[in-house]
Amino acid sequence: MDFVTLFQGFGTFTAMEPEVIVARIVLIVLGIALVWLGKRGTLEPLIMIPMGFGMAAVNAGVLFFTDPTIVGSDIGTLFVAPLVTETSALMNILQIDFLQPIYTFTFGNNLIACLVFMGIGIIADVGNVLRFPFTSMLIALCAELGTIVTFPIATAMGLDYGEAAAAAIVGGADGPMVLFTALMLAPELFVPITIIAYLYLSLTYGGYPFLIRAMVPKKYRGIVVKTSKKTEITSGEKVAFDIIGCTVLCLLFPVAAPLFMSFFMANAIKESGLKKYAQMIEDVFLYAATFFLGLMLGVLCEATTIMNPKVLILLILGLIALTVSAVGGIIGGYLVYLISGKKFNPTVGIAGISCVPTTAKIAQHEVAYVNKRVMILQFAMGANICGVITSAIITGIYVSVIPLL
Amino acid sequence: MNNSISFALEVYFLAAVVGISIAALMKGLIAGIQRITAKKEAITGHAASEEGKEA
Numbered sequence: 001m002d003f004v005t006l007f008q009g010f011g012t013f014t015a016m017e018p019e020v021i022v023a024r025i026v027l028i029v030l031g032i033a034l035v036w037l038g039k040r041g042t043l044e045p046l047i048m049i050p051m052g053f054g055m056a057a058v059n060a061g062v063l064f065f066t067d068p069t070i071v072g073s074d075i076g077t078l079f080v081a082p083l084v085t086e087t088s089a090l091m092n093i094l095q096i097d098f099l100q101p102i103y104t105f106t107f108g109n110n111l112i113a114c115l116v117f118m119g120i121g122i123i124a125d126v127g128n129v130l131r132f133p134f135t136s137m138l139i140a141l142c143a144e145l146g147t148i149v150t151f152p153i154a155t156a157m158g159l160d161y162g163e164a165a166a167a168a169i170v171g172g173a174d175g176p177m178v179l180f181t182a183l184m185l186a187p188e189l190f191v192p193i194t195i196i197a198y199l200y201l202s203l204t205y206g207g208y209p210f211l212i213r214a215m216v217p218k219k220y221r222g223i224v225v226k227t228s229k230k231t232e233i234t235s236g237e238k239v240a241f242d243i244i245g246c247t248v249l250c251l252l253f254p255v256a257a258p259l260f261m262s263f264f265m266a267n268a269i270k271e272s273g274l275k276k277y278a279q280m281i282e283d284v285f286l287y288a289a290t291f292f293l294g295l296m297l298g299v300l301c302e303a304t305t306i307m308n309p310k311v312l313i314l315l316i317l318g319l320i321a322l323t324v325s326a327v328g329g330i331i332g333g334y335l336v337y338l339i340s341g342k343k344f345n346p347t348v349g350i351a352g353i354s355c356v357p358t359t360a361k362i363a364q365h366e367v368a369y370v371n372k373r374v375m376i377l378q379f380a381m382g383a384n385i386c387g388v389i390t391s392a393i394i395t396g397i398y399v400s401v402i403p404l405l
Numbered sequence: 406m407n408n409s410i411s412f413a414l415e416v417y418f419l420a421a422v423v424g425i426s427i428a429a430l431m432k433g434l435i436a437g438i439q440r441i442t443a444k445k446e447a448i449t450g451h452a453a454s455e456e457g458k459e460a
Contacts, residue, residue, distance in 0.1 A: 129431065130431050130434075130435050133427075133428040133429075133431040133432050134425075134428050134432070136428070137424050137425060137427065137428035140424065141420065141421050141424050141425075144417070144420065148413045148414070148416065148417045149413070151409060151412070151413040151416075152409040152410045152412075152413050155409040156409070161409070161412075164409070168413075233435065236438070237434070237435055237438050237439075240434060240438060241430075241431055241434055241435075244430065244434060245427060245430065245431075248427070248430065249427070252423060386424075386428075389424070389427060390420060390424050393420045393423050393424060393427075394416060394417075394420045397416050397419055397420060398416065401416070
């Protein structure tokens with residue numbers, strides 16, 4: 001038996017185009033790097049460690065198929081075949097590729113995005129939004145600037161409306177929303193868009209503090225925000241908002257109704273004190289969905305998928321979207337600062353980006369660095385949760401309108 | 406390009422209208438619930454003081 005047949009991971013290199021070989025090697029190295037950066041905490045480990053393993057393994061574990069008619073190719077892997085749609089081929093693949101059932105039954109129908117959204121709903125506190133609704137909403141709307149500005153840039157760079165919208169939604173910095181929009185409007189670009197989104201979202205930890213320091217001078221970062229409103233929002237009021245808000249948004253955007261229901265139902269479960277359900281959603285659904293999301297994104301990073309020429313465009317657009325959104329959020333912070341008679345800390349603006357609770361934590365960390373007495377977390381969390389709602393609204397509009405154009 | 410700019414602006418305008426409406430809904434809902442709760446408390450408080458007088 002020769003080397004090529006015995007060690008097929010190496011052997012398949014001999015049967016591939018040179019550029020695919022290079023891409024495979026780069027992705028294997030990148031997978032290893034992601035695991036290392038996740039372990040060090042430079043990137044979000046919950047996503048990056050399974051993603052890195054998936055990426056390295058899927059590009060290393062390529063083999064020759066003895067019966068190419070089953071999987072449609074003579075070279076492939078035993079992980080997942082995302083592009084198979086024909087029923088009989090899918091039935092065959094479901095029995096061969098070990099992650100195919102997860103992909104077909106949780107990614108194909110957006111269940112994974114809904115599970116992650118349930119997890120966000122369970123950790124979110126809508127009390128801060130209900131206490132300062134207009135402030136939170138104004139900041140969140142400003143922090144959607146990236147999702148709006150990126151859209152025409154994307155079309156100018158050659159993407160169609162569906163692809164442009166999916167790329168622009170990265171500006172909302174909401175992983176499940178990117179997943180949902182990409183699967184609905186640009187399924188062929190879902191893999192690169194989602195990977196780029198999660199990669200950039202992991203980097204917000206590192207990048208946004210610098211942007212805050214550049215745009216908000218120390219004297220503004222040190223502003224102590226006083227609130228005259230002492231009223232506590234009761235759990236009954238939160239549940240009332242959850243069910244009414246959910247119903248209204250579902251009436252407005254039925255296409256995004258699964259996402260709205262997942263978020264608001266999970267929040268109502270927490271506020272109603274259903275501890276067993278809350279524990280199940282937080283400990284099982286959220287972590288299982290995050291794990292499989294990371295793993296699936298990794299194994300979908302096959303060399304042939306990533307070599308799409310649109311990937312470079314998406315990398316640029318993702319960066320533009322997240323940067324412009326952050327700038328917009330801080331501008332929103334300054335707007336509230338002016339409206340409130342210069343009594344508001346503009347740093348809160350960054351939290352309008354709905355990366356719950358990362359951006360709120362970044363805002364609090366940056367103000368505490370200047371003045372330890374400044375406590376803006378309640379405003380930041382309010383803007384953060386409103387960011388989730390505005391991202392969902394814009395997703396709902398894009399997903400409802402674009403297929404009709 | 407011009408079409409996509411106007412489309413994006415339309416989306417933003419629509420999102421702003423819906424977002425502000427949701428904020429108004431939140432404000433109205435909380436104010437309504439708190440008013441009802443205050444009335445209820447006033448009624449139950451009044452009934453309790455009447456019962457106290459009778460006793």
